[in-house]
Amino acid sequence: MDTMSQNVVVIGAGISGLLSALALAKEGHHVTVVERESEVGGVCRSYRVGPYKVDTGPHIITRLNGGPLRRLIDDYFDTVPVFVPHGEYYVRSSDKMRPFPWTLKKFALFDPIPKSDRIELIQTITSVFSQRALRMLNDDVSVQDVIHNATLSPQTLSFIDTMCRFMTGTGMERTPLTRFFDSQDYKNKNKKEVQDPLDYLNGIKNAITKKGALDQYYPKGGVQTLINAIMSSMPYDLVEIRTSHEMTGIETRDGAVTGVTTKSGTIPADMVIYSPLVSELPTYLDGLPGDYVDELTSLETVRALTLWLGLDEPFFATDGSEIWIDSDPPCWVVPTTNYDAALAPRGHQLVGIATNLRPDMDIETVKRDLLAAIKDRLPGIEDHIMMEHWQVLVPEKAAWVVGRRMPACETPVGGLYLVGTDTMCKSMGVTRASYSVLELLDTLKRKGIISS
Numbered sequence: 001m002d003t004m005s006q007n008v009v010v011i012g013a014g015i016s017g018l019l020s021a022l023a024l025a026k027e028g029h030h031v032t033v034v035e036r037e038s039e040v041g042g043v044c045r046s047y048r049v050g051p052y053k054v055d056t057g058p059h060i061i062t063r064l065n066g067g068p069l070r071r072l073i074d075d076y077f078d079t080v081p082v083f084v085p086h087g088e089y090y091v092r093s094s095d096k097m098r099p100f101p102w103t104l105k106k107f108a109l110f111d112p113i114p115k116s117d118r119i120e121l122i123q124t125i126t127s128v129f130s131q132r133a134l135r136m137l138n139d140d141v142s143v144q145d146v147i148h149n150a151t152l153s154p155q156t157l158s159f160i161d162t163m164c165r166f167m168t169g170t171g172m173e174r175t176p177l178t179r180f181f182d183s184q185d186y187k188n189k190n191k192k193e194v195q196d197p198l199d200y201l202n203g204i205k206n207a208i209t210k211k212g213a214l215d216q217y218y219p220k221g222g223v224q225t226l227i228n229a230i231m232s233s234m235p236y237d238l239v240e241i242r243t244s245h246e247m248t249g250i251e252t253r254d255g256a257v258t259g260v261t262t263k264s265g266t267i268p269a270d271m272v273i274y275s276p277l278v279s280e281l282p283t284y285l286d287g288l289p290g291d292y293v294d295e296l297t298s299l300e301t302v303r304a305l306t307l308w309l310g311l312d313e314p315f316f317a318t319d320g321s322e323i324w325i326d327s328d329p330p331c332w333v334v335p336t337t338n339y340d341a342a343l344a345p346r347g348h349q350l351v352g353i354a355t356n357l358r359p360d361m362d363i364e365t366v367k368r369d370l371l372a373a374i375k376d377r378l379p380g381i382e383d384h385i386m387m388e389h390w391q392v393l394v395p396e397k398a399a400w401v402v403g404r405r406m407p408a409c410e411t412p413v414g415g416l417y418l419v420g421t422d423t424m425c426k427s428m429g430v431t432r433a434s435y436s437v438l439e440l441l442d443t444l445k446r447k448g449i450i451s452s
């Protein structure tokens with residue numbers, strides 16, 4: 001089908017907006033990107049702190065073997081970052097480090113939690129697989145719902161809660177159980193959902209044989225190299241990127257978009273791709289239906305606190321990241337120089353240590369606790385800290401929690417589409433952002449606006 005070239009305005013130059021701009025320009029449309037900050041990348045950037053190069057939070061890119069970002073790379077990128085395999089996930093508790101127990105067999109031997117709890121949880125896991133095969137699980141079932149009758153010890157409950165916070169940013173009472181199946185399902189490219197009782201057996205097989213996170217990688221040079229690869233793949237005869245341009249409103253006529261306003265004037269548009277917080281969309285646009293506004297504004301964000309440490313000698317293993325399960329607060333620890341030594345001066349280690357910030361938490365108290373936890377886990381580290389840099393950021397623009405739907409790509413306004421991490425209940429971070437862009441492209445294909 002031949003398609004007409006349209007004037008597109010993409011609002012926001014985070015990875016969702018930039019991937020959308022790249023794909024639409026390569027599909028032949030004229031694209032203007034407006035970004036309110038002076039730099040592109042949103043929360044997917046790297047920058048210098050003295051001689052160290054830190055990312056906006058530690059980033060490991062998931063599902064790169066055939067997942068959504070890989071599909072976009074294959075279809076639209078001219079240059080591709082170098083991806084270094086993530087390696088092992090380690091669980092560090094107060095006594096020692098252990099590899100993450102990916103399989104049921106390894107979980108059976110995972111001794112930070114009591115043996116009786118392990119047996120009970122293995123029974124729960126296999127029962128959950130059958131409930132799923134019978135389609136008895138949906139996004140309204142939380143992790144807590146399936147274990148509420150179990151008699152688990154406080155340390156087991158704390159481990160489960162930490163894993164939920166790691167996967168969704170919220171605790172087990174709000175984490176949908178389906179979040180834990182999502183990573184298993186993505187390889188079934190042609191299936192939108194479980195369709196076959198044999199999936200029960202496949203699920204169990206996966207739980208028995210899974211080798212670990214083999215499809216996860218760190219982009220050499222820092223997460224900014226992903227943004228740089230997108231920017232250098234842009235067909236600049238069709239794309240204009242305006243930084244320090246804040247969108248202040250979206251103009252419509254007869255229920256369809258006509259343009260985007262910024263402080264420097266209005267940019268006419270046949271199509272608008274919106275990537276800032278969807279909960280703020282109603283402030284830019286009048287006349288949205290009330291129930292739609294309620295859906296958008298009910299979404300919640302979760303903040304993350306990251307501490308970057310530059311160390312003058314290595315304190316962390318060389319092949320992966322660590323999950324600290326019984327520290328207060330629990331943390332995810334990624335030594336990025338293990339993937340790329342050039343991120344720090346020769347012989348130094350750069351490590352990002354991230355934790356969730358619940359709304360009721362006082363940042364200064366969590367900072368103090370986090371530093372104390374680091375010194376407790378790694379005695380003597382304080383004498384080797386050459387650089388300390390803190391970040392408070394929002395990893396996903398909406399948390400995937402039970403009972404909340406994220407809005408679809410299509411909106412009630414003609415020509416206005418949503419992309420970003422608050423438009424899709426799948427995976428997290430860059431991977432979720434990439435899914436949202438694939439959803440945009442699928443939607444536009446169905447409407448005959450793009451052809452390939």
Ligand SMILES: Cc1cc2nc3c(=O)[nH]c(=O)nc-3n(C[C@H](O)[C@H](O)[C@H](O)COP(=O)(O)OP(=O)(O)OC[C@H]3O[C@@H](n4cnc5c(N)ncnc54)[C@H](O)[C@@H]3O)c2cc1C
Nearest residue numbers: 012014015016036042043057059060247276393395429430
């Ligand atoms: C601590 C931390 C750890 C993370 N770890 C990982 C990880 O391991 N793996 C992973 O894949 N991801 C990770 N992420 C998340 C990932 O970086 C983000 O989810 C992703 O980059 C979000 O992209 P986005 O484009 O949807 O949103 P954003 O990056 O938020 O982009 C939105 C853009 O819109 C712009 N904007 C907003 N309002 C306006 C306006 N009015 N006018 C113009 N522009 C506007 C903003 O300035 C911004 O540039 C992590 C993030 C953090 C903070």
